[in-house]
Amino acid sequence: MRSLKYYLLLLTFSQTGFALDGTALLLDIDRRLQPESYEMYRKLINIEPDGDRKEFVLYTVKKGKDNVVALFLDPPSEKGRSSLRQGENMWLYIPNVGKPIRITSLQSVVGGVFNNSDLLRLDYSTEYKVESITEATSGEKTSEYLLKLKARNNSVAYDQLTMWVDKKNKVPVKIEAYAASGLLIKTLHYSKLKDFGNGIVRPAMLETDSPLYKGYKSVMLFDGIKERKFNDEVFTLNYMSKVGELRQ
Amino acid sequence: MRIPGFIFLCLPLFSQAEEFSFDLSRYEKPAYELGGYIELFAAHAELKTDSALYNLLPDSTEPFTDNNIYSTQLQLDGLYRFNKSQLRFLYSAETQHTDIASNQNDSLFYELFYSNNYFENLTVDLGKRVQKWGKGYAWNPVGFIERKKDPNDPELSREGYVMLSGDYVRSFNQNLKTLSIMPVIIPVTDDINADFSNIEETNFAAKVYVLYRDIDIDFMFLNEGSRAARAGFDFSSNLSSSFEIHGEFVYIKDENINLLDSSNQIITETKNVTQSLLGFRYLTESEITWIGEYYHNGAGYTEEQLKTFFTLAASDFETNPLLLPLAQQAGQSGYTNINPGKDYLYISAAKKEPFDFVYFNLALNSIINLHDQSYSLTPELSYTGLNNSEMRFRMSFLQGKTFSEFGEKLNDWKFEFRFRYYF
Numbered sequence: 001m002r003s004l005k006y007y008l009l010l011l012t013f014s015q016t017g018f019a020l021d022g023t024a025l026l027l028d029i030d031r032r033l034q035p036e037s038y039e040m041y042r043k044l045i046n047i048e049p050d051g052d053r054k055e056f057v058l059y060t061v062k063k064g065k066d067n068v069v070a071l072f073l074d075p076p077s078e079k080g081r082s083s084l085r086q087g088e089n090m091w092l093y094i095p096n097v098g099k100p101i102r103i104t105s106l107q108s109v110v111g112g113v114f115n116n117s118d119l120l121r122l123d124y125s126t127e128y129k130v131e132s133i134t135e136a137t138s139g140e141k142t143s144e145y146l147l148k149l150k151a152r153n154n155s156v157a158y159d160q161l162t163m164w165v166d167k168k169n170k171v172p173v174k175i176e177a178y179a180a181s182g183l184l185i186k187t188l189h190y191s192k193l194k195d196f197g198n199g200i201v202r203p204a205m206l207e208t209d210s211p212l213y214k215g216y217k218s219v220m221l222f223d224g225i226k227e228r229k230f231n232d233e234v235f236t237l238n239y240m241s242k243v244g245e246l247r248q
Numbered sequence: 249m250r251i252p253g254f255i256f257l258c259l260p261l262f263s264q265a266e267e268f269s270f271d272l273s274r275y276e277k278p279a280y281e282l283g284g285y286i287e288l289f290a291a292h293a294e295l296k297t298d299s300a301l302y303n304l305l306p307d308s309t310e311p312f313t314d315n316n317i318y319s320t321q322l323q324l325d326g327l328y329r330f331n332k333s334q335l336r337f338l339y340s341a342e343t344q345h346t347d348i349a350s351n352q353n354d355s356l357f358y359e360l361f362y363s364n365n366y367f368e369n370l371t372v373d374l375g376k377r378v379q380k381w382g383k384g385y386a387w388n389p390v391g392f393i394e395r396k397k398d399p400n401d402p403e404l405s406r407e408g409y410v411m412l413s414g415d416y417v418r419s420f421n422q423n424l425k426t427l428s429i430m431p432v433i434i435p436v437t438d439d440i441n442a443d444f445s446n447i448e449e450t451n452f453a454a455k456v457y458v459l460y461r462d463i464d465i466d467f468m469f470l471n472e473g474s475r476a477a478r479a480g481f482d483f484s485s486n487l488s489s490s491f492e493i494h495g496e497f498v499y500i501k502d503e504n505i506n507l508l509d510s511s512n513q514i515i516t517e518t519k520n521v522t523q524s525l526l527g528f529r530y531l532t533e534s535e536i537t538w539i540g541e542y543y544h545n546g547a548g549y550t551e552e553q554l555k556t557f558f559t560l561a562a563s564d565f566e567t568n569p570l571l572l573p574l575a576q577q578a579g580q581s582g583y584t585n586i587n588p589g590k591d592y593l594y595i596s597a598a599k600k601e602p603f604d605f606v607y608f609n610l611a612l613n614s615i616i617n618l619h620d621q622s623y624s625l626t627p628e629l630s631y632t633g634l635n636n637s638e639m640r641f642r643m644s645f646l647q648g649k650t651f652s653e654f655g656e657k658l659n660d661w662k663f664e665f666r667f668r669y670y671f
Contacts, residue, residue: 043270048606054635057275073275075636076283076670086425089462089486095325096403098380102464102484102492104531155489205268216606221270232419233369236426237457237464239417245329245365247277 022130022147028170029163030123033202035227037063039246041073042220044114049215058119061228061246067235068120071243082240085120088155092116093240100237114208114218117157124149124163127156136164143167158185169193171202186210196225277329284324284671291317291664295348296646300561300656301584304575305348312348315659319344323405334363336377340405358407371415378408379432381455381468382525383484383494386594386615387543387587389523390480390496392470393434393453398586399594399615400626400644409434409441426459436474445474462486477501480523490531498523503547506581508556512574514581521546527594539596548590549583551619551652557583558651589653591618607633622648622655640666 034040044056057074066087072078080095083103091100103116128149136144149161158177166173175188187210190203206220233239234246293315295302321342328335338359344352361375382388386399395406417428432453436444444451451473457466462485469479480498487493503521506514527541549557557578565572582588598611609630616623628642644662648655 041270041272041275043268045268046606052633054607054633059275077285077632077636077638077668079283079670086459087462088489089459094403096405098378099382101383101385102486102494102529104486104490104492104529213604213606219268221268223270223272231368232421233417236417236419236428236459238371238415238426238428242365242371244277245334247275 020133020135020145022133023125025133025145025165025170026125026128026130026147026149029165029172030125032170032200033172034062034200034225036065036123037227037229038225039228040222040226041224042222044119045219045221046114047217047219059244059247060119061230061234061243062122063230063232063235065126066122067232068122069235069240069243070119073244080241080244082243083116083120084235084237084240085116085122086235088153090116090120091237091240093237095241100240114220115157118208124161127152128161144173154180169201184211186212194222196223198226200225200227279329280326282324282326284322284326285668286671287319287321287323288667289317289319289321289664291662293317293659293662295658296656296660299658300558300651301579301658303563303565304561304572304579305658315347317344317346317664332365334365336361336363338378338405356407358405369417373411373413373415376408376410377413378406379411379413379430381466381482382496383464383466383482384496384525384527384541384543385529385539385596386541387525387592388496389498389525389543389545390466390468390482392468392475392478392480393432393451396586400586400613400624409444411435423461424458425461426457428457430455430457434474441474447474449473451475472501476503492529494525494527494529496523496525500547505547506578507553508560508578508583512560512571512578514578523547535600537596537598537600539594539598541594543587543592543594545587545590545592549588550590554583554589554620554653555651558656561656562651587615587617587653589617589619592616593618607631617648617653620648620652620655622646622652624654636670638666638668638670640664642666 039061042058042060044058046054055075056072056078058070059073060068060070062068066085069082069084071082072080082093084091084100090103092103093100129152131148131150134146135142136146144167145165147163147165149163151159159180160178162176163172164174165171172190174190177185177188179185186208189207191207192203192205193201194204195201204222208218295313295315297313319342321340324339326337336359337357339357341355357376359377361373361377364372379393381392381394382390386402388397393409393411397406398404411432411434413430413432415428415430417426419426434441434444434451434453436442436451437448451471453468453470455466455468457464464484466482468481471477478498478500480496482494482496484492484494500521500523502518505517505519507517509515523545525541525543527539530538532538560571560578561575563571563575593616596611596613598609600609602608602610611628613626614623625645625647626642628640630638630640632638642664644659646654646657646659646661
């Protein structure tokens with residue numbers, strides 16, 4: 001159930017001429033992308049320059065601001081691997097290793113463009129603060145907001161984000177992720193708006209490319225997003241080998 | 249009517265979207281799950297014909313100067329879900345040929361247990377299963393109720409023991425974020441867990457885990473029974489987003505240590521010992537993962553004690569045939585264990601996607617005996633780019649002076665290739 005605060009936020013943005021509030025907009029974007037506590041399925045497709053593909057399927061659950069766990073359901077070589085994030089702490093469980101080990105946020109989990117932080121992403125408003133908000137202009141087109149975001153601390157994977165936001169649907173269209181040095185690390189393109197039910201209308205596809213991986217591209221498809229409550233104990237090391245049991 | 253820019257941006261993507269599909273129904277939770285892999289393994293080793301362990305090869309062995317090993321393994325893992333419970337198993341079947349020994353065929357369940365989750369915060373397991381304790385990568389002195397891992401290949405599957413265990417977990421919104429308690433009962437009889445120890449007892453062990461602030465801490469103990477009583481702890485924490493430290497410490501009361509006396513007989517010395525490990529994992533800006541670990545084994549052999557054994561093992565058994573069984577007995581008593589010494593260093597550097605080759609992993613591992621300065625050096629290259637498969641190429645070089653641990657190993661160097669197909 002959406003809170004009164006959330007409706008007030010929507011009302012705020014429906015008023016023309018009202019000063020732009022980037023922080024409120026970022027909170028609104030987060031809630032439109034997914035509920036604060038949810039379950040979700042994702043297919044990750046790594047596409048190589050010669051067109052070869054490698055596909056991964058993940059089941060993800062999240063609770064509150066900073067508890068998230070992702071389990072690989074496919075391919076068989078990765079099946080049963082799970083990654084847990086509690087704030088800045090991250091662990092990886094590999095069935096053969098048989099116990100969780102601490103990992104770092106920037107490590108690539110499956111090869112290719114995505115790293116741990118991408119797979120265990122928290123709300124944008126949890127990791128970033130808004131430095132500026134403007135209306136994006138491209139010729140006559142002013143259908144987007146342009147947000148400049150800065151990481152709240154140095155443990156966040158990308159130091160700065162530039163986010164283009166669709167004005168009407170309040171969802172990101174494109175995000176550029178930069179390192180502290182100003183180097184462009186990757187560009188994310190959200191697309192394929194879809195109604196997932198229960199008021200969740202958001203892009204169902206995310207394409208990512210990176211100048212660091214020339215010719216490679218990653219596509220993430222989203223499905224089965226729904227609000228769901230979980231016990232806190234789901235987000236502990238003890239549960240990492242049993243995450244698959246949460247599926248219904 | 250204005251068309252939102254979002255739609256414009258999406259147009260080129262929608263055209264590609266047709267080629268991507270996601271059938272969610274394939275990933276609903278099934279009642280049964282079955283997976284695993286088939287492994288093909290081949291290795292060629294040049295033998296160190298003047299080493300002490302080469303000298304211990306059985307008489308009937310032809311004077312080989314090299315050794316070829318071929319093996320095929322099937323590993324199956326599966327589960328069956330029913331009434332908030334699961335029946336889980338991990339099964340392995342392997343056939344192996346080596347030039348210097350007879351062919352081996354092994355087939356057994358590494359794990360086969362019943363798991364009950366009737367209460368949300370409590371899991372009860374009964375049957376044969378693996379409990380891996382500790383934070384160390386190469387060694388785990390706190391692994392009280394598991395078979396020792398091979399530091400040369402720490403991720404290899406290992407056989408479990410028959411046990412009854414519980415795991416109760418609670419989370420809190422304070423500095424103490426997680427608390428879990430795991431009591432374990434391990435019986436040892438002639439028929440059950442006979443290789444845990446030759447002393448028949450019902451053994452009790454427990455592990456208490458806490459996540460305090462951002463530090464993982466475990467406390468564990470094993471009572472006196474089939475093995476000497478021991479207690480210890482481990483910890484792990486990230487000092488920064490790219491630097492992790494971990495450690496383990498164990499105190500063992502009245503540990504039995506088998507030693508060679510001056511007449512080459514095995515005597516057993518009983519004393520209290522400590523074992524400890526301190527390590528780190530560091531991801532550099534160039535995405536090289538460094539792992540370093542120092543391991544102290546208070547029950548290990550000193551350089552002088554190992555030298556005594558290697559001197560015996562290097563004896564001329566043709567002129568002194570009575571020494572061969574003594575040397576073989578000493579080897580089985582602990583002198584030929586994996587890393588039998590007192591102090592070791594493990595160093596590993598791994599680079600994912602070297603030179604931007606996606607799905608490749610390049611690594612270099614080394615284990616150093618700090619007392620005799622002998623060491624192993626293992627470069628490896630793995631590739632996971634083919635769907636559902638993994639290939640690994642490895643070389644191993646062993647270096648050390650006469651009567652040092654790695655200087656007296658059977659192999660001089662080894663090349664191996666492993667292919668796994670997952671299903």
